[in-house]
Structure formats: structure tokens, C-alpha cells
Amino acid sequence: MSKKLRIATTSLAGCFGCHMSFLDIDERLLALLELVEFDRSPLTDIKHCGPCDIGIIEGGICNAENVHVLYEFRKNCKILIAIGSCAITGGLPAQRNHLDLGSCLTEVYLTEPGLAHGHIPNDPELPLPLDKVHPLHEVVKIDYFIPGCPPSGDAIWKFLTDLIAGKTPELGHGLIKYD
Amino acid sequence: MSDTFQLDGASVPFEPGQTVMQAALAGGHYIPHLCYHPEFKPHGSCKVCTVKINGRTAASCTMPAEAGLNVESNIEEMNGLRRTLVQMLFAEGNHFCPSCEKSGNCTLQALGYDLEVHTAGFRHLYPDRPLDASHPDILLDFNRCILCELCVRASSEVDGKNVFALSGRGITKHLIVNSETGLLKDTDIALTDKAMHVCPVGVILPKRVGFSVPIGARRYDQRPISAQALDDAPRQADAPHSPDTGGSCPACEGTP
């Protein structure tokens, strides 16, 4: 058989729900593993993405680190897929977009009681938040989108098998959903 | 014998005064639409129902039917256009489906499904549109408004109240309510108003109700909008679907 396709996955400003849903393809995971192998992914614990055929990203872009990881994926993946509402629309994290970031930080770290001891964390180790949360396609070119919060295991399976078979992926009624 | 026009190769009869959309739906042919509603005067703003008529594009909901027209609707060129228009609406407002009470019963969402819209594509505008929760029984979430004016038309034409209107212009156009404070609590809206039940998206919602129908049993979980919209259109031959029977209008399903 031909060489296995190499796939990387990651979650940016997401909840790993899409990854959980990915695992919902259940025993078909074994069939998938006949066709693909995993690079960077929570399944492998590889920390950095190498050259891949397909990259799958859940979650939007809310901070500087997200941008670095997204660029790493775009650079290394021939095909980049945004999966889930957050990656495609900004999703839940983007619900802060109508607020000023400064007010958010002030509210969380200065106004409300907490462990911050009256200052906004400024450790260089911490990635800075962007003023707004963005979907992936506003930062890099995205080749495909699998909508859903999360998309069902069946939808992910259908999408990937279409793609691997060289067809334009189509979800169709019942599999396409935004919630 | 009534006159006919051609729609995607089928012969569609029409009565004088009908628009292309009205005749098509009456004849059992679906043309995707958002701002059109069989009970109200068509106004043609969403443009999702755009078709090719004798080679030129026009909104089918406002275009008067004429004998011999050649109408093309279910062609890739028109469906591609519709896809972009739906994407524009998703990018314009704040449509966060996972937390929306109307999800599964939303016309915009169902259209997106039917047209295989996987992304808004455009840059999201993320407008700042504060909610109006002032009314004891009714919530307005303007984030989801697609400016179709169905509530404006329902409140004016059916309820005789004019609770809603549009203000602003261009991309700042927005829904307003009929009170000096600008708040819904100071209008005479009531839960029983027609305007409560026509919003195709999740702007006008009764309070303390939400997610009452489980996922899988919601309106568009069952059948795609292209199949359901025909049930709602007044039909010429068999007319069991009186527009006044509760829940049968294409937009108010799912909300009690």
C-alpha cells in the first residue's frame, strides 16, 4: 500500500471538545490508523508539528501563542482543516469581542477578588491576549472547515474519509450542524 | 387554464398577481428564501431567492410571474450566490449557534446546512449589539438580527402595533422598538403578537423558555428546510395548511 498520510491535530482557544468528538469515531479509529499516522497531537504528545499531509485545528485565535502554533501548522501541513465553531467563527471565546480587552483584564485581575494580588500578570512566559478573538481563516489560509460544536464523530469520519479518498468532502443533512 | 412559466425545466402555473416565488411554492417547487413569508407582502431584501429569469438575475419573491418566463433557480451559479449571501449574514452579526435558543429551528442556520455552508469565509464584523432584556416576558437579542423585517411587517400588518422598525443606514442599519426610551418594556408588545412568532432567527424570544425540544427532535434536525418549506406554503390544489394554524409557519416553529 502507499505511504500513510501524516496528520497533526491541536487545540488553540478551544475546549478539546472537538478532539473528544474525534475519538467518538470509536472503533473506526483503527480503520483510520490503517490509512494515517499522527504527528503532533494530544494522542501522541509530540510537541511540535513536522511536515504533514493534513493538519486539524480546533479553537480560535485568542493570544500570541495561538498565532505561533497556527503558523507552525500552516507551514508544515499541506492541507489545513479548521474544526468546530471556535476555529470557524471564534465561538465561545469570541463572546468577549464586544468588550474592551483592558476592561476585561481590569475586571478579572483588579476589580474582582482573586489570587492576582492586585496586578495584571505580566510574566513574559505568558502569551499576551489579542484585543479580539479571531477565527483561523482570518490569520492563515484554511483549506477546509468542519462545522459543529462539536461536529459529531460521524461527521468527522465522513469528512476525513471523503478527503482521503480524494473527493470534495460533503457532510449533507444530519451531519452538517453549527451547534 | 392559467398561464405558466418554466422553472428549472418544469412548467409552473400561476394566477395573475402572483410573484415567481408564490407561484413556485404553490406548485410545490422550493426556491431558497429568508425574508419572504407567505403571509406578508414580499419585499425582497435578503436576495437569497435570486433566480435567473430569461438570463437576468432578479429576486423571485418580488418579481411578478409572467407567461413564458424561463426561470433558473437550482443551478450552481445561483446556489453559489446564495451561499455567499448566507455567509455574509453570518459574518455581519454575532451568530453563536451553540448558545442560541433558536438553534435547530433557525431558518438562517437551516439554509446554511442546505447550501453546505461550512464557514462564513469573510472577516467577522463582531458588532456590538447590546441585548434588551427590559421586558418581563420577552428578550431581544439583536446580535442575531438579519434585518429581514418580518417582525416589522407582522407587527404592522397583523398586530396593528408597529412595535418594530428599522433605523440607521448601510452596515449600521438596526432594529429599533417603538418607545421613547428605546426599550421593549415601554412598548405594547404581547406574547400573543404575531411579531413574536415570525423571527426566522433568534432575536425575539419568550423569556424562561429555551432548548425545550431536545437535539435530534428539533425542526430542521428531522428534514432539511428545502423539504419543509413547501409544507408551509399555501398550496393551490390542496390547502390543508392554513397559515393561521399555530406552528405551521416556516419561521415560528419550535417556539411555543
Added chain:
Amino acid sequence: MTTTGDLHVFLDALLARHGNNPASLLQMLCETQERQGWIAPPALTYLAQRLGIPRARIEGVAGFYSFLHLRPNGEYRVLFSDNITDRMLGSQALMEKMCQQLWLQPGKVSEDGLVSINTTSCTGMCDQGPAMLVNGRAITRLTHQRVQEIGHLIRNDTPLAGWPADFFLVEDNIRRSGPLLDNTSAPGDILRAAMALGGKGIVEAVKHSGLRGRGGAGFPTGQKWEACRNAPGAARHVVCNADEGEPGTFKDRVLLNCQADLVFEGMTLCALAVGAQHGYLYLRGEYRYLLEPLRAILQRRRDNNMLGKNILGQAGFDFDIAIHTGAGAYICGEESALIESLEGKRGVPRSRPPFPVTHGYMQQPTAVDNVETFCSAALAIQMGAENFRAIGTAKSSGSKLISVSGDCPRPGIYEYPFGVSVREVLDDCGAVNTRAVQVSGPSGICIAENEFGRKLGFEDLPTAGAFMVFDDSRDLFEVARNFVHFFAHESCGFCTPCRVGTSMLKQTMDKIAAGHGTRHDLNEIENLDKVLQTSSHCGLGRSACNPVLHTLKHFRPAYENRLKSLDFEPAFDLDGALARARQMTGRDDAGAHLKPEET
């Protein structure tokens, strides 16, 4: 106006003056705005009660027009005309200076509520710019000195009546005249000739003259009048479209100033032709200064029995003209939007068919024509259809007023027989090193040097009259970007493609301007154009991409020089998006920055 009682006294008088007619709503709102400087919520509520119109609908009307304010917007409201020709004359620097002088930001009201400064779409003073409006009054030929003086006058709270009259001087700048501008017929002469022909005879003569609409679309005028005359209806109307909003056009301004009688003569003979009793002149708000002089001319014509009952002694020939003013909405130049606005509504174009000739003002047959069209119709009656036809070309009879502005020493109004070449106009206005000409405004066409031999007329280059000249120092990308901003600002927002599409187009052009553009963005523009072309409700959306497509065609390097070589760039400034967080955390280390070139 301090008390509720005062407000009601003012509004009662206003309502009485307009006969409590809901169709005059926009006029009442304009007058309230003029009197109060804004339209306060209680005024809307009171008007709603008295007129029996829902309050929300009135608020919706007020919210549509950019010169009406629903919040206090300064005692002095300064609007810099933002056409590309104003910019080329330095308007942006002037505005910046004025903002500095008065300590405020564009679009904001000063803390003491004294003044606001902002931009507005082309005010029709391109031949004597940069121009501005202060409280709706046009001020021309701005210089640093003049702007500074205006700043002082505002700071000293000097009422406009006390400002130097010279500021408000608007010149005609007629550089080349022809049968239209040279017309010296005495008021009533042409009308008498028309009356001798009779209604049907007028229609025939205008048809025979070959006259086509001068507003740009070029519909045969006689055919329109005949359709209106034959349409069934209880009453008929004549509407003169003086909502001259197309950036770069100012010929109607000049006609209304120096040939107003000819305009009204044309309207009156049209009334006889179509059988109308009521006429309306829709004057764009930017030309508010012309209102009183025009009203005086109408009164003189009434006094001389050229308007009113039994005009010039002909029993049953009853016709009068009212002037309605606009309030800052380009879209009202579209005839059906204009009619909506005349009816006191939001200026949203209607679905057509039906057309205004059968279902116009109040759903009655209505002939809507451009200012210049009425003048030309009068001229055709005066000189005879054959003689009129002899001017111009086979399919474009008569003469045309061209509004020349931009890079040339002699901007102003030029009257030519149709068929004049672009090069001839350029030579006459003294333009040198011309790179491009925008013919008929942003919704028209941009042509480059290799096309200067083309001729103005319906056979080749149809035009409403704008003729903006750009020399080789100009960046045509910035010209197109200015026009794209214009369309986004003026979209009425009714239909999805135009409302959202013009905003997306504007974002894309701004992205390219900021140096983040890629080939992907140019493709995006072409896709947007397709959507706007095929599905927009009216011509505004359909033409919104024209400036970009035309300049791309002729001046692609102006775009490509700005593009990154990458085929994708973020839609926003990544590093800029961290600025707020940097400010809040005080960080400026390497990790606190993002370089978009990372890929």
C-alpha cells in the same frame, strides 16, 4: 429651546405649516434639526402623536439621513467634503489642523458641546474645493487661513449670520457655454410655445427630439412622459431630481443657480404633457443655500400666473411646484428612493416593476427627471425637435453639461454637443500629464490615456456629467479606495449583498492600503463584484465594485506594488492586536510582539 412647552409651540407651528401631512415628515425633521441642532426624543414622540405615525417609524426615518442627528452633535457641526477631489486639494490636512485647533477628534463632539468635526460625501463643490458644510451651509475654497478663521468664529460662538459672506460664495465657473447655458428666453416664452403644441404635441416633440435622460441612465424622455400620460391614475406628478449626489458632479447646482426658470419651465411643460397637477423639486441637502432663492423664483412665477390655477390663462391647466430638501443620502438620487424620501420615508429604492411612470409618488403616475433633462426638454420645445436633434450625435441629441474637476487649471462647467472626445475636454480645461479620467463619477468608468479618444455620449461613454481628472502624480488605488468608502457609507442597507458587500470591499481595500494585501484579496474583490452585480437591489450595489475593477484593469501595478508576495496575509494587524494587552501589562519583550512574516 428649553422647555417642553417651547418645543410643542415650535412643533405645532411646524406641523401647521406642513398641513399635518405625514408626507412632509422629512421636511419637518430637517426644520427641527435646523432649529435645535439635533432631534431630541420628545420631538419624535410629539411628531408621532400629532401625525399618527408610529414613533419608531419616525425614528427610523431620522436615523436614515446623515444630516439628521438623534443625539446632540455640537452647536456647530462641521463636515468636510470627502470627495477625492477635495482630498487632492488638501482637505485631510485642513481637517486635521482644525481638529487640533479645536482640541477634538473627528466624529466626536467637543466636551462643551460646542462643535463636532467629521467628513461627508462630496458636497458638489469640486470646482472650488476643498469645501465643507457648517450647520448645513456650504463653505468653499478652504485654505489653512480660512479654516483657522472658522475655528476662531466657532470658539467665539459667532452665529453663522455673522461670518464673512465671502466664505459662503459659490461661483458658477461656467467655462464653456452652449444653447442651454446661453439660453436667454424670457420666463413663460417656452411655456407658451409648449401650450400651443398641447400635451400630446409636447410628448411627440420631445420624443422626436431624441432627448434622453441626463441623470446617467439615458432613458428616452418622451417615451417616459408618454407612458406617464397614458398610465391610469387619479393624479399625476412631476418630480425634478436635484439630488445631485454623484461625487464630481455639480452641473445641477449651476443650472439651479443661473437657469432656474428654464428648469421650472421644463417641469411645467412636462406637467402639461403628462397631465400633472403637482410638481416637486427634490433639492439635495448640500444645496440648502439655494432653497430661498429658488422659492423666490417659484413665487415670482406664481405671481406671473406661470404656476397655480389656469396657467397663462389656459383653463384647467393647474400646476404648482414645491421644494423638498434631502438630508445627506446619495441613494435618494435613485428615482424610486427619491420618491420614498418625498413621501417622508427612509430613502430605500423600491422593487421594480412597477416603475414610477405608473406607480410613483403616492403610487400614482409620476415623471421623474433630472434637472438638466427638464432644461433640455424646454430647449427642445423652444428650438424645435429637428433643430435640437441636429446638435450632438445620432443617438445622443442635444448638448451636455460636463462638471470638470481634479487636476486641471480650469475646473468648472463645460457645455458641449454630445460626441465630444475626452481629449478635447482635457485640452479645454488645460489638463496636462493626465493619467486617468473618471467619467460619470464613482459609479461610472475610469479610463486611461489610451482611451482619451473615446467620445461622451450614449453610443460610447454615457455620463451624468462628472469628469474628474487625475494627473501622473496621483495614485489611482487611493482614488478607488475613496470611492469604495463612499459606496459603503451611502449604501442604504436594504439588501444583503450591498449592505454587507460594500463593507467587506472597504475592509479589503483598507487591508491592501495598509500593506497587508495579497493576491487572495484581489480574488476576493472579484468575487464580491460578482455577488454585487448579480443580486444587488439597485444600481448602487451593482456599481460599487466598478472603481476597483476599472482601476485594476488600467492600473494594476498601483495594486500589485502594494501586495505582499505571499498568497495570504491576516485580515488584521497581528502585532497591533496585542497593543492593548501590552499597554495593560506594561510588557514590551520579544514575546509581546508578533511578526506576520513568520510563515
